[in-house]
Every structure is written in structure tokens, then in C-alpha cells.
Amino acid sequence: MANNVNFKVSFEQLNEAATAKLKEMFTRFQDEDCNFGDMFVDGKSGSPTYEDTNTRDWYNENVGAKWCYIEEYDNDYLFGRSAWSAPEAGLQWLANQLAKLDEDLIMNVSYEDEGPNFAGWMVFSGDEIWEEDYVEDDHFLEIVQESYSDVSATDHEDYDEVLWESIMNWQHNNFSRIDKDIINFNASEFNE
16 A cells, blocks of 8 residues: 655745636646646646546656655645655746746645654745755654653654654745745845
8 A cells, every 4th residue: 555645835925927827727626626737727728637647657757756645735725645756847937937926935835644654845936945964763753852851762652652742843844934035035145
């Protein structure tokens, strides 16, 4: 059985034009499954078809996972699930589409394997990844001990109890730090 990877995208800075584009892209879903690939289908020349976006080869190349579904979405976030890996290529595509309308876009992405076997995060500034990190399970103890210095990996009950919370804290703390860096950088560029 394939491991599911949960991911969340939060739009920390998104102007009205990009928000309208995001809403329009959500209307492209063909059914309640909310296939992430459906967002690529816009009917323009060079656009994939719904048949294209339902093939494994297309998915691997364009989304970065063999399948990916959006389970919840709104104007400022989306939450989904993909197979084996985060849908990094698809998320890059999403940032590219929105950054065409909002060069000041800030898009935070967190993801974690259900095991968890790995976890990571990315922060997009416009269509570029400003910073990212990825860790495998053999480094989770370091993340746990950032929040709970007295927990050891040999104490399985305590470790398991705080693992998910520690991963989320690690992701959130990095988002907070980097979002401030981007905003400060953009403000300094504006003042020059």
C-alpha cells in the first residue's frame, strides 16, 4: 500500500486578482474527488485535457506524485493528500500561476508522510522557493527536542505523544521566521 502524504498550502499574502484566479481554478474540478490535476485544465492551447491529467505519467511529470487530491480548500488555504511524495511540481505550478497576478505572493507549504517517514516545508515568495527544508524520520528526535528537551526516542510513549505536535511546531516556527524575512526584504526593496 502506498504511503499517503498530507500537505497544506496557506496563502499568507495573496492579492484580489490572484485570489480570483485561485477561485476560478477551483471551479475546474470535475467531481467531488477534487483531482489536483484538474486545476491545470483551462481549455487554452497547450493546456492538458482531463484525460491527460488522469494518467500516471502526466501526474508524475507535472504534479510530482502518482496521484493527488484536494480535500479542503478556500480562498486562503488548501489541504490535500498525495501518493508517496509531496506534489512539489504541482505546487510550483500553482505558485507560478498565482505569481503572474501577484508578485508579492507568500505561499507556505507543509507536508508529512503518514508514517511519519518524512516531513518538510516550503515557502514561496512569488514564484520562487524562498526557503525549504525536508527531514526523514531519523532526524525527528532533534525536532522533538526543540520543543521537548526531556523526551528521548527510547521513551516511545512520550515520544509518540509529542511527535506530530513537534513537527507542526517546527513547520510553523519556520513559516513565521521566513514570512517576516520576506516582508522585511520586500519593504526594504520598496524603500530603496
